[in-house]
Amino acid sequence: MRSFWEQIGVLGPIYRLLGKDLNSDDIAARLNITPEKVEGCTAWLVHFLTLKNRRDLVLYASRANSPTFARRSATVT
Secondary structure (H helix, E strand, C coil): CCCHHHHCCCHHHHHHHHHCCCCHHHHHHHHCCCHHHHHHHHHHHHHHCCCCCHHHHHHHHHHHHCHHHHHHHHHCC
16 A cells, blocks of 8 residues: 555655755745645655664665666666
């Protein structure tokens, strides 16, 4: 079963913007949602990925958004 955040289609965009080190207000403005929704989604991601806090999530997401990671994952079959 898909999570609420997947159902409303903001999980991926929030994850990518967290990787760019944007704060909740900036992410909310870009996606036209409330900062509270961003914070709720962030909390869900932290829990789902078994991370300790938002800072760890930002580091995790920034590595996934890096060009080096993208090139590496594109070559894996």
